[in-house]
Amino acid sequence: MKKVFTAFTVLIVLVLLYAIAILWFRDPDTVLVLDRNSLRNESLRFGKDFLWGASTSAYQVEGNCTNCNWSQFETTLDPQGHPRIARGQICGPAADHWNRYKEDILLLKELHLTAFRFSVEWSKVEPEEGVFADSVLDHYERVVDELRASGIEPFITLHHFTNPLWFDRKGGFERDDSPEILARFAAKVVQRLGSKVRFWSTINEPNIYAVEGYFRGTFPPAQHDPKKAILVFRNLLRAHTACFQAIKQVRPEAHVGLLANIFVFDPPERWNLLDVMLAHYLNEAFSVSVIDYLTTGVFDFSLPGVGSEHFDSGVREAFDFVGLNYYSRLLYHFDLFTEEKMVAVQYLPRAELTDKGWEIYPEGLYRALRMISSRTAKPIYITENGIADDSDLKRASFIEDHLLVTNRAIHDGMNVKGYFYWSLMDNFEWVDGFDVRFGLYAVDFATQKRTLRKGSLKYKEIIMQSEKSRE
Ligand code: FCB
Numbered sequence: 001m002k003k004v005f006t007a008f009t010v011l012i013v014l015v016l017l018y019a020i021a022i023l024w025f026r027d028p029d030t031v032l033v034l035d036r037n038s039l040r041n042e043s044l045r046f047g048k049d050f051l052w053g054a055s056t057s058a059y060q061v062e063g064n065c066t067n068c069n070w071s072q073f074e075t076t077l078d079p080q081g082h083p084r085i086a087r088g089q090i091c092g093p094a095a096d097h098w099n100r101y102k103e104d105i106l107l108l109k110e111l112h113l114t115a116f117r118f119s120v121e122w123s124k125v126e127p128e129e130g131v132f133a134d135s136v137l138d139h140y141e142r143v144v145d146e147l148r149a150s151g152i153e154p155f156i157t158l159h160h161f162t163n164p165l166w167f168d169r170k171g172g173f174e175r176d177d178s179p180e181i182l183a184r185f186a187a188k189v190v191q192r193l194g195s196k197v198r199f200w201s202t203i204n205e206p207n208i209y210a211v212e213g214y215f216r217g218t219f220p221p222a223q224h225d226p227k228k229a230i231l232v233f234r235n236l237l238r239a240h241t242a243c244f245q246a247i248k249q250v251r252p253e254a255h256v257g258l259l260a261n262i263f264v265f266d267p268p269e270r271w272n273l274l275d276v277m278l279a280h281y282l283n284e285a286f287s288v289s290v291i292d293y294l295t296t297g298v299f300d301f302s303l304p305g306v307g308s309e310h311f312d313s314g315v316r317e318a319f320d321f322v323g324l325n326y327y328s329r330l331l332y333h334f335d336l337f338t339e340e341k342m343v344a345v346q347y348l349p350r351a352e353l354t355d356k357g358w359e360i361y362p363e364g365l366y367r368a369l370r371m372i373s374s375r376t377a378k379p380i381y382i383t384e385n386g387i388a389d390d391s392d393l394k395r396a397s398f399i400e401d402h403l404l405v406t407n408r409a410i411h412d413g414m415n416v417k418g419y420f421y422w423s424l425m426d427n428f429e430w431v432d433g434f435d436v437r438f439g440l441y442a443v444d445f446a447t448q449k450r451t452l453r454k455g456s457l458k459y460k461e462i463i464m465q466s467e468k469s470r471e
Contacts, residue, residue: 016273027270032363039404044466045411051153051418052463053115054108054440055384056097057160057204058124060427063093068123068162069172070430073220084222089433095425096448101143105150107424107441107450111460112467116147117383117420119157119204123164126185137192144196154197155383155420157259158186158243160204161219161430172221173209173235174228179242186243187250194251201323201383202243205261206236207286218431226306233301234311237293244318259323259383260290262371263330264364268345274334278342282332287368291375294319305341321417322372325384326365328358354398355388355436362401369409369416379417382406386422388429388436395455403462421459425450 059065074090077083097104108116124136147154159182163172167181175181182203190200203209212219214229240258247256265282267275285301293299297316302308331345351359365385372380387398403419410416426439434445440456443449 027276029264029266029367032367034363034366034405034408036401036404039401039408042404042407042411044407044462044469046407046466047410047417048470049417050466051115051155051381051420052113052459053117053153053155053418053420054111054113054424055117055386055420055422056119056424056427057157058119058121059091059094059160059162060423060429061095061097061118061425062121063091063096063098065091065094065121065123065162067127067165068121069165069168069220070162072165073222076222078222084218085431086433086435089428089435091428091433093448094428095443095445097425098139100448102146103450104424105146105152107452108152109150110452111440111456112463113152115153115155115199115418115420116424117155117157117201118143119160120189121162122159122167122182122185123162125189126164129164129166129170129181130184132188137189140189141193141196144193148196153199155199155201155381155418156189156193156197157201157204158182158189159202159239161209168221173232173239175235178235179239182239183242183246187246190247190250190254194247194254198253198255199321199381200247200254200256201259202240202247202256203236204259205325206233206240206258207290208261209236211286226303230301230303230307230309233289234299234309237290237299238311238313240294241297241313241315241318245315255320257319257321257323257381258290258294259325260287260372261325261327261384262287262368263326263328264361264367266329266331268331268333268348272334275332278332278334282330283371288371288375291322291372294322295376319378321379321381322376323381323383324368324372325422326368326382327356327385328354329361329364352394354394355390356432358388360387360394360398360401362398362405365402366405366409369406369414370412373409373414377415379415381418381420382416383418383420384422385419386438388438389455390437392453392455395453396458399455399458400462403459421456 074085120140144154210229210233214223214225214232217224244256247254265279267279297313299311332342333345335343347359385402389395423438425441426437426443429436441450
């Protein structure tokens with residue numbers, strides 16, 4: 001008996017060692033290292049129709065978005081009595097883009113950009129339930145006209161984190177009928193602008209909205225309720241499908257997509273089986289679930305110890321493109337003794353960080369593109385990628401590395417059709433207020449003066465190189 005037991009133990013240990021060895025040496029994701037020099041030597045393969053863009057969102061740049069949940073949230077305190085936004089800042093006039101859009105379109109042109117991603121502010125367009133402000137739609141039409149006249153493709157997001165107050169008071173995306181409410185707004189905007197706009201993004205980052213608003217409590221409504229987080233995540237995905245259908249009814253030819261935020265999750269140590277399993281779970285739950293929903297129409301989600309959700313919308317393939325917002329990777333360690341059963345781990349000492357504290361990890365962009373490409377052949381637009389770097393010392397190499405990784409992905413057969421740097425200019429970065437600076441252009445918020453950051457010239461240089469290589 002004892003012999004059998006010993007043999008069994010030895011077998012288990014061998015299997016574990018084998019699994020660890022495989023993870024250490026073979027895992028294609030965590031060991032992926034893209035050699036910068038060989039990337040630099042590759043010819044550029046961005047097609048003629050590749051969109052070179054910059055991104056913004058209404059709340060972060062327009063100013064005067066006083067009728068929405070964020071504007072209210074900014075003035076409240078957390079349970080410990082601290083302001084919600086760094087140093088108690090408020091968004092207020094932001095970058096005054098509402099009034100300065102013409103000047104800002106010139107900024108796009110200066111860098112040879114061919115596309116501009118911006119959002120329409122729901123709380124301005126529909127200030128009261130069912131009441132639509134024509135003057136606001138007029139404004140957005142003028143923006144679109146100005147872009148078109150400048151040869152720049154408008155790429156519009158319908159929902160980028162903010163909700164009108166009336167919608168929030170009713171329960172926001174916790175409501176079962178929230179998809180129809182958002183779809184009614186989407187239809188209205190597309191009826192007005194659809195003849196001039198080809199690209200429509202329904203919802204920006206449903207995963208971030210649900211996690212920050214209902215799990216971590218850093219975004220409104222600042223709740224810590226994992227069950228509700230799952231419900232809201234599901235309703236946002238349902239809302240995407242409802243918007244997709246509503247837009248297609250108005251404009252069958254429109255290109256409609258959803259914007260997924262993908263942070264790559266990795267184990268801090270590749271041999272730790274529990275951390276490896278945790279990273280796998282997080283990647284599936286946070287990112288793969290969104291892409292799978294798009295392709296299958298099914299939302300399958302489970303949070304061990306909290307609950308699970310299985311929802312079949314009955315509509316497969318309700319998208320024309322995937323928008324990918326990629327910034328970095330996160331390392332988590334499994335920890336049974338914490339409430340969340342995991343703790344964030346500091347990056348490795350050699351990691352290079354941004355002002356946000358995120359690791360600069362261009363390989364993650366390749367991995368995210370590969371994850372999406374293995375599930376759909378439809379076009380992918382990188383709708384956000386950028387660096388918080390006030391010193392501007394790292395921006396040029398950040399842009400170069402991420403674009404070269406994108407070039408490699410195209411070379412490897414992935415259907416990447418555009419890249420939008422976040423952000424065109426410094427803006428109100430949610431809980432960080434004006435403290436982190438992503439902009440291609442620096443903004444002096446006292447005077448609203450825009451100044452091109454030197455590092456941003458790398459973007460223009462690559463765009464021009466790409467044009468040249470096609471001549
Ligand atoms: C994304 C948001 C965007 C911006 C960047 C830094 O998650 O979509 O509005 O704040 O992060």
